[in-house]
Amino acid sequence: MSERGKGTSHTERVFRVQQAFIELGGGAQRLSAIAQAADLDDSTVSRILTSGTYKKTFVRAGRGLYQLGTGAGDLGLYALSDDNLSGDESREVLQSLRLQTDGGLVFLYLKAPFGGAGRQCYDMAVGDSDLIELGMTPRDVLFVSRSLRTGASGRTILAYMSESIQKRVAHGPTPDEAGPGVFKDGDEFLASLADIREQGYALGRQECMANWNSIAAPVIWDDTIHGAVLLLKPAHVMPEAPQHYINATVKAAAQLSQLGGGWPTHE
Known part of the structure; x- marks a missing residue:
């Protein structure tokens, strides 16, 4: 001391x-x-x-x-309120990412302010898409994707949290409704977090839901992780993530980070 x-x-x-x-x-x-x-x-x-x-x-x-x-x-909710991140500003960034990725489904997830290590959907840009017709229910968006144990956005948020929380989540249960691509092995899961920190984004292959692949990038304010931008595309449309989709997602996350006073845009 x-x-x-x-x-x-x-x-x-x-x-x-x-x-x-x-x-x-x-x-x-x-x-x-x-x-x-x-x-x-x-x-x-x-x-x-x-x-x-x-x-x-x-x-x-x-x-x-x-x-x-x-x-x-x-x-925490006050810190994430319109005083710090305007709903119009964030939605404009999300809409722009949707256009740049040919109509991808875009979500902004933020760390849950209470209830343990989790996340919640703060905003989205899905156009005229009917999520139910696309195979997504409100339960998928609000509950299955709440866990940091599954999904590109969950792993992205967790990658920038403390090691003790990472280990606790990594060796915890996965949601029953998780997709076939979820990391089953805890050590492999932890290794993926190190990769995310190194490259600045995460790729998900049918993690949260079957038949959907994803790209996520961190939203960081004042050197603290607050959330992640998530791009979802059908697996048959995006079997592998194109580099320009990755770049657009990382740029959107950096723009939101700048709105909150976070780190500079990736080059």
């Missing part, structure tokens, strides 16, 4: 405590572990946690155990 948080503002100490839960992999954590991860003394962390329970930022999960509450999720 260094200075155990001396000289820092109260706001910074609160942020440290919130960040500690992320570094520890989420879930219920002991006060001592939170204090160590936040580089603060136990008494300071105890006061922050106690105060935060009244605002539901933290929840007392048991004797000496705390976890993030729905209030922390509300902060």
Whole structure:
């Protein structure tokens, strides 16, 4: 330990405590572990946690155990609101990607603000397509694709999260409804995450659903992963991902990253 948080503002100490839960992999954590991860003394962390329970930022999960509450999720939703990412701006980027990929189905997934390591569909550009006629149900979009254990967008988001969360998800169950291309082996799954970080995108072959292939790229704000842009095309139309489709998807993700103050566009 260094200075155990001396000289820092109260706001910074609160942020440290919130960040500690992320570094520890989420879930219920002991006060001592939170204090160590936040580089603060136990008494300071105890006061922050106690105060935060009244605002539901933290929840007392048991004797000496705390976890993030729905209030922390509300902060995440605010950070992803139109104040930071205009719905019109993001939709324009998604629509442009759809045109550049000859009518592909385009989705913007963001990390779920609560409920563990998951994702949720924030916006989409599907034109006049009837998702049900295309073999996709609302359950596919909202539930099967919520897991980070399957799908190009799930793996892309997970690739930029902490190693502890990656391992927990990798060795967890896959959704029963996942497609035939889902990674069954946990170690192979983890290796794919390293590949995503190296190349800056993911390719999915019938992972979430049968007969659909995909390309995904990360949306990163302030050096933190917030989501992924996903392009879906029928497997018989896109058996292999053309390079110009990959480039267009990566560019769209970079544009959304810039809107949120993230890293620069890939060249």
